Amino acid sequence: MNKLKKVLAGALLVSLLVIATTSTWLYSKVDGALPVLDGVKTVFGLKKSAVIERDEQGIVTIKAQNRSDVAVGLGFVHAQERFFQMDLLRRNAAGELASLFGVRALDYDKSIRKHRFRERARIIVAQLPDNQLELIKAYTRGVNEGLKYLNSAPFEYLLLQQEPVQWSEEDSILTIFSMYIDLQYHDGRRERTLGLMKAVLSGDVFAFLDPKGSIWDAAIDGSQFSQAPMPERAWPSAASFSVNNSDQKNTKIVKNNEKKYQGDYLPGSNSWAVSGSLSATGSAVIANDMHLGIRVPNTWFRASFEYPDINPVSSATDKKSFKITGATLPGIPNMVIGSNEKIAWGFTNSYGDYSDVILLTTNEDKSQYLTPTGYQHFTSHKQIIAVKDQEAEEITVTETIWGPVIGRNHQGQLLAYRWVAHDKEAINMVATELEKAQNVSQAFDIASRSGIPSQNMLIADKHGDIGWTIIGPIPDKVGKVGNTPTSWATGENQWQGYLSPAQYPQLKNPKAHRLWTANSRVIGGDMFARIGNGGYALGARSKQIRNNLFNQKVFDEQSLLKIGLDDKAVFLKRWQRFILKDVLTEQAISQNGSFQQVKELLTDDLELRASTDSVSYRLVRNFRINLRNSVFSELTSALTNVDKAFSFKSIRHQIEVPLWQLINEQPTNFLMLGESSWQNVFTMALEETLADMTINQNLDEATWGQQNLSLIKHPLSNAVPIISYWLDMPSKALPGDSYMPRVQGKSFGASERMVVSPSHEENGIFHMPTSQSGHPWSPYYGKGHSDWENGIASPFLPGETRYKLTLLSY
Template sequence: MMSIKRIALIISIITFFIFAIITTWIYSQLEGSLPLLEGKINVYGLTSEANIARDEQGISTITANNREDIAVATGFVHAQERFFQMDLFRKNSAGELASLFGSVALDYDKSHRLHNFRQRAIDIVKHLPDQERSLLTAYTKGVNAGLRALKSPPFEYLLLQQAPAQWREEDSILVIMSMYLDLQYGQGEREQSLAALYKMLEKDVFAFLNPSGSQWDAPIDNTEHNEEFSPPSLPISTWPNLSTIAKSSRPTSNIKTTKKYHPEEIPGSNNWVISGSISSTGSAIIANDMHLRLSVPNTWYRTSFSYPLNTQQIDITGLTLPGTPLMVTGSNGNIAWGFTNSYGDWSDVIILETNEDKTQYLTPQGYKPFTMQRHMIAVKGEKSKEYIVKETIWGPVINEKADGTLLAYRWVAHDRQAVNLYAQALEYTKTAKQALTIAAKSGIPQQNFVVGDSSGNIGWTIMGPIPQKSSSFGELPQSWANGNYTWKGYLAAENYPKVLNPEQQRIWTANSRVVGGEMYKYLGNGGYALGARSKQIKQRLFAKERFSEKDLLAIALDDEALFLKPWRDFIINSILNKENLEENSQLLEVSKILLADDTLTASIDSVAYRIVRNFRLQLRDNVFSHLEKHLTSTDKSFDLSTISHQLETPLWQLINVQPDNFIIPNQNWQQLFTNTLRQVVTKMTQNQPLSAATWGQQNTSNIRHPLSAGVPLIGNWLDMPKVPLSGDSYMPRVQGRSFGASQRMIVSPGHEKTGIMQVPTSQSGHPWSPYYQKGHKNWQEGLPSSFLPGETKYQLTLTNY
């Protein structure tokens, strides 16, 4: 018989070999999922040779003999570098994430299956013009060729134990539908919340909490002082509801509360453009930073296209969106353009009038039966789940209220006009005026489109379809049964609101209201951001008579808290009085910190900024907490975060007037202010002195790969380093822990060599890539990185069969 030692040795050797085999296989799979960087490869779909040159950061320059081959090569490189990201985009809007992640994503998928986006995407593809369809077909061939050329699937599929599915033409449409879901309300959440407010509160209270404007408005047409946008007066009624307060009240002086502040991060952006008459280059200069959730890899893929078109050579540099073939934003030497989310009114919630058993709903043509859409949702590791969606002639049923009322949703994203590839024409457009017309004909989620050209002209319009409505719908759900409310198609391009070469030589947008008057009537209000960023950008743009690219970068990185300075003064003047300072040593320290900080910036070492910022949010929560509790207990569709930006104006009026008819349980206004500041300080000084509680400590980056949370052992390997970040929501330098500028671009058409581009994370989502994380530090620290790709380090040639 073998000895125990010999048996143990044999087992150890076998175990070692098994471990070595598994390790070698995993290593080969990870290495095999890296993109091809050099050499030659045959690619189906090309009509001639294409070249992909990459610099040290992996920024690509794609050269080909025609635009379709550019699309093939773009699809190829996107698939090689970003296929998992593309897969998440398409599955997100199609409601198919449970096929990757299992039942944990089932409810999320159901919320998106409401929109039937896959079928809508197939329909859109069928109706694209031939030239756009040809571009999409070429891109799709490139994606599938790039996926096949990998020696092993992208590493994420190894972790998920899944196989990637091939790309289809409609998947590119689904990627853009994901942007609709990210940038707009998918189920009319804001409109439903306003309806709850309107139903439960007196009319004067509702008007007070839903102002159409504020002191922070900074539209480009100088309509900030128009009467229609003036904040309403304080309510006369006693509010919130007294009986509800009596039942649910608790002293807000409880400083042990752990309630989190309502988030103030909304998908948005800043952009501005100056004319050639005030620029250092003589051309216009445009600046753009798009604010999105930040993850690994970054949303955008940096590239340049170079190809002949008729008698001209097209050379364009900027950002592409993996999953789509177009340049999203950039410069072609003649024009440069950028976007901010528009927050116009692009959807409507409809109150349905139904028969008794709710099998039919009333339309202007009489009662109609609901259409039932049957969906089978694939769930990883389980049987597929059936899901039924009720459809109307206007859109899907999105909610059933407590009283049995059904709500439907009319949304631009449901129509063929929602997506097209017409924006490809921007690649060869030469003037700002021409670009405004192209923008008005393009199908994307509606954006503030800002453009400048090499002759110094500048302009603004809305890019994306604008619905024509039968009347002014307002912001509340309505019944469409009698025909008074309806959409009458889409606005013609020649009727789009636009501004070209304003006298002020400057244009700026930042998700707040951009225009008033007749132009505003086309846009409506879909939940504009507070205008604090717009106002600060405007102020900086009028502080000088001439600007360079670096001057505009300084504005993009501006973290001075102009918006919060009145709040700092309020704390000093209304709370830090002699009596409070004598009773509380912590408040004495607060006083010293605030009085010593005159500038108040969201810098990483600022304690004063963190105090003032958190005080404002905590006070807002304390002031409106009982109202919120009452509304959410009465109507589950109410979500305070959908209207949190508009609460700044009524909050500021309340705390300065301190009216007796506003009910604060168990305390007066002065007690509320003092208790709130104590709450903030108590939270900041848990296990540390107040002097150590800096803004950077709270605002530490947390930019993660989508899978890192589910695979803890490799999380640190995939995620970006955690570092303190300056900036916040109400200043040009928008920056949260995992939210902020997904890019910063400053470029003057015709002067791209002196342009600036900063992008977080890196070009690659693969941790073994030679350029993983390269460029991230420049974004993090605000260093002026080059707009154009650098010297070629890797060169890959794609050849046709």
Template structure:
């Protein structure tokens, strides 16, 4: 018997040896792409030694004798810790992802390549001053030196069977372009297309009503509230008299279809702090991944305008650029939220019937330009895309009457890209920072600044705000054949709205409308958030008479369901007297209102699902009529959707705007509750088991996780924990989406500052600090802004001539 099984023993031993060798080889390659943490290294491109230290969490401090050398060093560190993510960002923006990953990315490349952003990035680099180009080149050289110093190429390229390509100077502009794509709907102005479709299919007064902002939830920092929406009477539109249309298919009430924006920043004046210095909080909500989009860094270098002659700036950088994006420098602290102004417009392209190669422009004709964009695809033939370009931008869609539409987008202009943001780390006051704001080549953002002297201020940062003709309607396509139908130039710096040292000593923004009147006309509405989140922050700030950084973090973590409280009351009223056991159980489960989007909250999930279903049923007949003409219509994106309209209809109950399937508005509400109970109650455990955490897991993953076996993703992804928070409250959270950082700091008092981040510093799972700090982010435990005790020291030395 022993002889019979001896060959199997040898085979088993051989398999084990093979597995061991494979594991050892994989470990060796993975370890070879870890960042260099210690020692001394001579590199070409430095003028003086630079010391790079890391604490136990991987937070980096760079000590240099000039900002130029610090720029080189941060490029070196970015490449060693985050090369793959930098490469993805430049490739996504350039439409060159299929070259790396194959056909799976072809649709994305075809979509993005129409914007020709690599050509824009090259033109943006060429337009920089020689000094600005030197900064970009210095960073480029540091990046390539960091890549070259890795013993093995970044581990992701072994899995992909590819080799990394060197960083080019224009690639930094491509990383900025990637942020334009992320913050501006990936270059799709579907919101204005869908508004145009609504206006083509429904009476104007009805569309105005359905899309009206909600003054009950608005919280601008300056100006007045909007007027309450006006319900159009039956002479405008009567559902009882129009032909019936197909019903809208039922939606899954547990889905997360209404993804709202989520960034917050707020500031309090020095009169409200113990130190007399102002205080700033900033949490930018973005899609989350492993590692996080930001990279923690502290930069120290000589600067005569800084306290003690040393500029000491700390915050987060964006790998791919050398700038400190948000942070504090001892004199000011600054942070951003996406402004949701109107930064793109459709332009009608009127062709010449006798010559399809040209189109009408004011005073004559112009030729359509054709660009052959070659897309390289890994393991497949190249694909050539014909991009039709106009003076306003590429032709990407058709108007409701079939007329071609070109997209005018600020991201198509080279002026919209520069590294002016780097100047903020040397600004000495709120006034100086606000003066810089109109010169920054970046997606337009709400900039909040707090300074050491106690001042606070707000403005819009970004140098490319389009100037439109007064008579234009920015929510509808412009007429390119008319001089007044296109952009008239750019808003001058003196026109930028500002608020400095408001009487209450408090400022806040949360992707909401921040101003009114002329300021709003200049900035436009690109889909402002409803305002409930901003209002909750405003009220949280008003509830304190004095502040610490801990108070600001508490506001960032506020998951109270203020916005849904009226919906909870409406659900209770709707179910009063219900005889159906499921509806009676639903009323019992939501009667005790915990008022929080907590992971174990059943009441929150049921009330939220009820609100979603009511919205769907109320709006269904209007959506159906638009889709009857435009099959791909979707409700225009914009934080509040139709909250004001829906509540107006539920309050006044006009029979002519009620879906004829229902005898009364109460019948609609009862049907909405019944649908929620039916959908959620049939799942395991019934309604009582339907917690919020069940549909709100973190889901923070490495970009390659979807293509890897599950047992490997366990080592790459962050724990898939249920998270508190949701839309319309300060703590916005959804699967794969949330606060990419939480900063709370008072300039000059950075030692008491807080900086939480998900996902950690490094993209290498063998790094000793992989995922460090993530648990604090999940639990809301304060993580110090300043790096801790030094654990590793690397010194970069200039090579001898």
């Protein structure tokens, strides 16, 4: 017995020793991945030296004697704080996620490999001008030095049992390609969807479902596009599309019950500016919040650059320097948005038409396709996709002179994809020149030469001027090249290169002294024709921002922030009235006892807001989604049966226009209603809404905040739930939603909020979710997040220096 006790005691001691050793090893590995905050390090690649200062929130100021050394310092910091995030961005664009995450990422990698972005990145790097290439090389040296000075690899690689791969120049180009994937369609789904609708629906029905304008239009030039009239002839029935499964609609809704109330979020943003004649200081003021998916860490990294002007225009005795503050993107060396004390600039996704789906005419065995010079053979490119824990997979990418083959339409016709992202004009480093721009006009010139995913850019300068333009490449199209697939076989339809700087749309100093963009159509006339329509958002946000701007005569930073935090439900107000008038009839109330409480709630709520305590807002919002799903469910199911590439999501914003007309006019020729009467559709949508809201609770407890709980997570926390407590941001009820300035979903919303007046940056405001750090043991992990949640005006400029690291050259 004593012998057994000794054996057990020995085994216990050995086990404890193993656990202690393993725990110590794990702790040292995780702790070793923390960035170096203080001291002196010798870094390869510096021309002179760089100083990296951080404030209490980890916001970085990089001081150097030249721009190249700033790039080295920024690369160093990005690698130390955010290397795993950078790795995901380059792999996302290159189609190399499966090598990290295994077979679960394989299908996505296959879809992205059609674009061969890594090869294209290498071509772009090879043709960059010397000054731009030097900047990327300096940044790359900084990244790899920063990675080297970590005592351990970022902790994510420990969990994945992988080793980080060093950064290369082409990886910075891939980072920008990753933004192309996020901000533009990489698979042509919207154009394919519209093409299918145009092919199988009558012309009047298609025009009705694809409206050009609405009452929500809020273009900066005041232009209005009319919506199409209600079709007079009978709509097609589900049977005309050979839909045999009558229960498909309801099955689909049940399967997607958890996701059906997701908002109509799309990568977008808001931006608005007022000229100096309306500001308290005489300088113009700009506000910008960029809407993206939000996770840990955040997309952006806050920084300030300080370096001297080595080529001052004035005399040598007049020493000039640059100070640029704003948001950087880990993976690239420039300031994305911010202020240089002369101008401030911000972006919103433009949703212009930067891609086209091409109908291919092929020979009988589909080995050749017709071009303006005759039939040509397809070209093939083999792609090897590495997959973690299994054999690599080989795929073949088929290409045409216009771009890759992306599939077939509903008639079996092959489709090719022409996309700005495939051309060398897609990416360059010209946007770094914004750091030195002195006024709106100079910024316009830089924008017209820049290679980034094309954005609306608003600029405000210290002289009081404001301006709007497109930054990024705009294709020069001829022929019938638009929103639906067309043939390019004859040469009548084609791209003739790209617009020259002189052709770029722009507007400077409008008479109203105000500018605004929010992903809807910005301009009309010839400028709209040059930009095209790549799937604009409904103008509800733009219109609300515009109206807020015109409701005030003098502005400062706080008043512009207030516009960005506006959660008033202007868009849904008419839906509230519709429910009260057309849904809650006396007969409906008499047949459903719960409807009386709905009427009382909506009648009492005179100012509908997406506030966390509002039951009325959640009710009206969810009713609209259920009603929309019901009205268009038969049509969606029918079109999906014809072509699996059909995507209702890609057209959901503009579908509000025909939806509103349908439910108000209630036409009898709409044969795809799915129910016996319009009133039945309304009643069932409200009943479904109430049933979902009152699961295990009373209606008056079902607040919007209960549904709109933040879910901001690290990419690995789902795979390893035990670590989510340390990595994820705490869940919190948040105000805001899709169709209002304060865009906010569970894990979507303002990835930053900036309000700044050039030369008055000390009064500026900057919010950012999560924090600067990607490491949960960082002293500033999560700092600043609560300001973002609560809309508290936090400073634009970095605060007092808490940490100082000096980088010396060899």
